[in-house]
Amino acid sequence: MNQPRSAVDRLLVDESGRSPRADARRNVERLVAAARIAVAEVGVGVSSHEIARRAGVGVGTFYRRVPSLEALLEAVLDEVLDEITQLADRALADPDPWHGLGEFAAGYVRLRAESCGISEALGGACPDGLAERLTGMRERIRQLVERAQVVGAMRVDVAWQDVAFLLAAAATGDHTLGLRADDRQWERNLGIILDGLRASEPLASVI
Template sequence: MDQPRSTVDRLLVDVSGRRPRADARRNVERLVEAARVAVAEIGVEVSAHEIARRAGVGVGTFYRRIPSLDALLEMVLVEILDEISDVADQALGDPDAWNGLRTFAGTYVRLRAESCGVSEALGGACGVTLTQRLEDLRGRIRRLVERAQAVGAMRTDVAWQDVPFLLAAAATGERTLDMRAGGRQWERNLQIILDGLRTTQPSTLPGTAPT
């Protein structure tokens, strides 16, 4: 039997096979959504009380519906990493190897820039719990890079291992050297990086320069 894919479904699995009550499902949906938002804003150090507060339920409801805080955070991050892997698989199916790599890079950097928790998880902050997902994602990135290099769309002196570090560098903070990031700053950073990886003419930069 296939395992339920969504975090909500996995949390609602009942070994007796009984259908969960509607109010139980609503509470779990609220908790999962609150956890995703809190992980994005705060990171993996978010507390159960904070997630429950954002979900509009008591912490007692949290622990009745959720096995543990660590389990919820792991499930949320696994779901997000699976979404990133799905994007990588779609990119690998693009007949244009460079466009596939570029499309994946845009989604990957956007998620890193928008979510503290995703950035921490990709950096290894969650220990061994996400090891297999990270290994699978590395394999996909390697294939994307090698495919672009094989068709002459990307410089071959760059190792595939360089690319995850370059993409992480594009997800900049809001301020540096007492300057505020410009509009769509991570997109500008990414475009500069992609132009540096290409073997053709550079592209027009999106957004505005930092101020």
């Protein structure tokens, strides 16, 4: 399997095959790092001016170094979706399907909880070029759920689509009913969800 390209490498593709100058690469690296933080804090509606400010460069440098704001955001979101895909693939390779599902769920919900932009993208607010990535994510969640059900580790009356919505719900908002969530609220939410999904008896003991 080929190693996924980083957001920086995606943005530095040169049809001539020449390597970019060192200063050009440094600027792109700064823009990618700033964009990832801005997307996490502000969401996919962040502006090029805001990203340039965070990166410590001018807007002119921004547009000299990246094709467009949309291309930068797509590269950053694609990089994070690569991380989620790798989480899912490791989980699918886990010999214990329930453990694999739990490990994936924890990583997936953590990323959703920590990044406003990733939560929006996984909810469908992403560039058209990433639609295929969401299709692949749905397929992996289906496989993870069905593996756990086949071995009797997970309730069979729950559809894989239900699990996708439950994992999204675990990445809670920061307040409700005048209560404010701490940074680990998502872990408690997920623990309760996984407890509810787990089968009450192993398959071998069910007659």
